[in-house]
Amino acid sequence: MTTPRWRGTLIYTGTLATIGTVAFTRFGPLAGTDQVAPVTAAPVASSSSPVSPSTGSAASSANATPSPSDTATPAPGSTTSSTVTVAGSVSQTRYGPVQVSVTFTGSTIVDVRTLQSPSAERESVQIAARSTPTLAKEVLAAQSATIDTVSGATYTSEGYRESVQSAIDQVG
Amino acid sequence: MGIPISIDIRDAPDERTAGEAMSAAFEVLRSADERFSPFRSNSELRRYERGETTASADLVEVFEIARWAGIASSGAFSIHAPDGSLDTNGVVKGWAAQRAAEELLARGVRNFCLNAGGDVVTHGEPEPGRPWRTGVRDPGDPRRVVAVVEQHDGAVATSGTYERGAHVWDGRTGGPARTLVAATVVADSLTTADVLATCVLVLGPEGVAWAIGQGARDAFAVLPGGGVVTAGAQVQLPAGVA
Numbered sequence: 450m451t452t453p454r455w456r457g458t459l460i461y462t463g464t465l466a467t468i469g470t471v472a473f474t475r476f477g478p479l480a481g482t483d484q485v486a487p488v489t490a491a492p493v494a495s496s497s498s499p500v501s502p503s504t505g506s507a508a509s510s511a512n513a514t515p516s517p518s519d520t521a522t523p524a525p526g527s528t529t530s531s532t533v534t535v536a537g538s539v540s541q542t543r544y545g546p547v548q549v550s551v552t553f554t555g556s557t558i559v560d561v562r563t564l565q566s567p568s569a570e571r572e573s574v575q576i577a578a579r580s581t582p583t584l585a586k587e588v589l590a591a592q593s594a595t596i597d598t599v600s601g602a603t604y605t606s607e608g609y610r611e612s613v614q615s616a617i618d619q620v621g
Numbered sequence: 622m623g624i625p626i627s628i629d630i631r632d633a634p635d636e637r638t639a640g641e642a643m644s645a646a647f648e649v650l651r652s653a654d655e656r657f658s659p660f661r662s663n664s665e666l667r668r669y670e671r672g673e674t675t676a677s678a679d680l681v682e683v684f685e686i687a688r689w690a691g692i693a694s695s696g697a698f699s700i701h702a703p704d705g706s707l708d709t710n711g712v713v714k715g716w717a718a719q720r721a722a723e724e725l726l727a728r729g730v731r732n733f734c735l736n737a738g739g740d741v742v743t744h745g746e747p748e749p750g751r752p753w754r755t756g757v758r759d760p761g762d763p764r765r766v767v768a769v770v771e772q773h774d775g776a777v778a779t780s781g782t783y784e785r786g787a788h789v790w791d792g793r794t795g796g797p798a799r800t801l802v803a804a805t806v807v808a809d810s811l812t813t814a815d816v817l818a819t820c821v822l823v824l825g826p827e828g829v830a831w832a833i834g835q836g837a838r839d840a841f842a843v844l845p846g847g848g849v850v851t852a853g854a855q856v857q858l859p860a861g862v863a
Contacts, residue, residue, distance in 0.1 A: 596766065597629070598627070599736070600777040600778065601805075
């Protein structure tokens with residue numbers, strides 16, 4: 450096959466929050482995931498290829514509000530289509546405050562945005578080079594500061610969930 | 622699960638396919654989250670538990686992975702939570718993320734990195750001639766990493782007690798796992814890496830070498846005092862890291 454392939458960077462971030470309603474997604478550069486709002490509302494890509502509208506619409510299909518059958522437990526009798534955005538409480542985590550805002554249409558969460566979050570993420574990761582364990586050399590190294598992603602517990606997720614829950618509680 | 626997801630695609634047959642693959646991969650994760658959530662009373666898992674439905678093929682697969690891990694770890698790994706309920710999160714996150722990665726591959730995406738709450742699947746390379754570099758977060762300082770895993774195709778999973786406290790329990794005693802702060806496993810598949818990382822966290826320092834015999838390419842763990850246990854030797858982290 451000599452067909453040219455698309456090359457570029459398409460980054461998609463979202464969160465699965467098991468809070469009894471729906472998952473939500475949002476788009477933005479990976480390094481900005483935990484940064485302070487405003488959250489970029491459209492897909493953002495970097496590197497060699499600009500994002501065309503077709504990418505945006507295709508990726509956005511995952512962002513669509515789920516059909517009623519996807520929603521496990523819609524609140525009984527709550528069929529209003531009014532949209533309201535509520536700021537959740539500030540949850541203190543070990544690494545800093547986490548706060549989100551949640552947008553509801555009726556009883557369905559249609560958007561969650563991060564208002565506050567510890568900003569330490571990919572770009573500010575420092576490598577503790579001296580602490581690199583003596584592991585198999587073919588897969589482990591720490592001589593370069595370039596990291597593509599991070600493995601390890603996502604320390605803000607619990608605070609995130611708490612803040613989302615508080616917003617849900619406010620709406621009742 | 623309650624976890625952030627990121628999917629980083631670097632190439633695809635065409636741009637439209639890249640977007641479609643992204644959507645399909647996220648849908649795999651979203652669906653698994655919904656179906657197997659222990660937190661949702663109407664999830665398939667909870668309905669199965671109440672005898673309201675038989676186990677689907679996917680649920681059977683999840684149970685089989687859990688059963689394998691339980692046997693391999695002599696009972697340390699268990700999806701039976703101390704309160705008596707079923708909690709398949711120890712299997713589902715890695716399993717679903719691996720499936721999502723396979724969805725990308727099936728659609729012709731060859732160079733990508735998928736991160737589901739700190740568990741990572743990589744394939745190909747981020748740019749020509751360079752492998753993906755996955756930093757393993759230092760449990761004592763989120764701005765630092767204790768190691769970097771360089772690989773093209775593979776998975777890295779880290780299980781820790783430092784974020785939510787001791788939320789991983791020892792299937793043998795029902796008590797919380799406390800002997801390690803974090804355990805990281807590198808494997809071909811994230812299904813394997815995730816389950817083994819949880820096992821190592823429960824088994825303690827001796828679990829690191831054990832994991833190598835269970836399909837891990839590599840494994841290491843961080844002790845409460847900051848020391849690092851590898852499959853070979855124990856390395857002390859510099860002062861102030863832990």
